[in-house]
Amino acid sequence: MKTKKGQVVVRISGGLGNQMFRHAAALALAERTNRSLYYDLTDFLIFHGRKYQMRHFAGPSRTPHWGWLRSGAYLLAYIVYKRVNARLFPALLRALNVLRLEEKSPWAFEPAFRDPATGASKRVLYVEGNCQHLSYLPDETTVRREFQFSDQPRTRNLRLLMRVEQAASVSVHVRRSDYLVTPGCSVLSLDYYRRSSEMIRTRERAPLWIVFSDDIPWCRAHFGFLESAVFVEGNDLEPWEDLRLMSACKHHIIANSSFSWWGAYLGRDRDGITVVPEYWFENVPTASCLLKEGWFTMPSF
DSSP states (O other): OOOOOSEEEEEOOSSHHHHHHHHHHHHHHHHHTTOEEEEEOTHHHHOTTOOOOOTTBHHHHTOOBOOHHHHHHHHHHHHHHHHTOGGGHHHHHHHHTEEEEEOSSTTOOOGGGTOHHHHHOOSEEEEESOOOOGGGSOOHHHHHHHTOBSSOOOHHHHHHHHHHHTTTEEEEEEOOTGGGTSTTOOOOOHHHHHHHHHHHHTTOSSOEEEEEESOHHHHHHHOTTSTTOEEOOSOTTOHHHHHHHHHTOSEEEOOSSHHHHHHHHTOSOTTSOEEEESEEETTEEOOGGGOOTTOEEEOOO
16 A cells, blocks of 8 residues: 555545535545545634535545644634735745645636645645535546535435335425525526426426425425425434435536535436526526536526
8 A cells, every 4th residue: 555645635625515525525636645534614603504424425534633823823824915014925825734625716727636736745745715616526426425414314315215116206406595695696496496396397298396395385386286295304413415316316407506516416216307507696607517428407597
């Protein structure tokens, strides 16, 4: 076994879907450069609205923390960069022996991630950004291995999981609550879900619709066109349980959300239908870097 020659540290933050993207991208970088992977979890001390949620997956549960002293020193340098003097930041990074890698814009691939000079650097490679780009990820076999669940579902979820695995099941994800009040975000139209369900029906005579949402009462009131749908409730504090159920489905109608993106990516049937919104937000087309081969786009609004 080759000795690891250095470290890749990734700043984990955001919701579960974003945490998964960051882990996968940093893992790919660590494997390419023969380095050990570590987490910086200080974001969860600063921003109390989110919690670290990946300990239920095989790969992340084995990934060590960088250490509070080193991650705290980096955080202090970052605060100086943002609030005191940006010109000091490169010197502080050199003092910490850190090479910072960050996307310059969302969905735009950062070449430094694959630059041979990055791999040759003797500094710690520190990854920031959402890394929502298929080119950042390891091969699919590795991704699926990393995100295998390391524990069993609760009894209620286990019963539904068995039903989902035995049926022509379709995960339907509806994201509403924060998108209704966050500037720049948009809730997908009902027409998107109607048209997507019609596409599924061209393949399946009697699909089992499994609806996931942060607003299940609204879905119950408006999704009458999904016959005999199952509305999943009770996993608000355990979103990985919803993700387990999503990934067990055969087909997927995802929302403009990294959470259901992962549900479809990890789906049990690689030949199943996955429908993706054509526009992620109004006037923001869904980037091609998010589309696996064979996925379908559908008008969003």
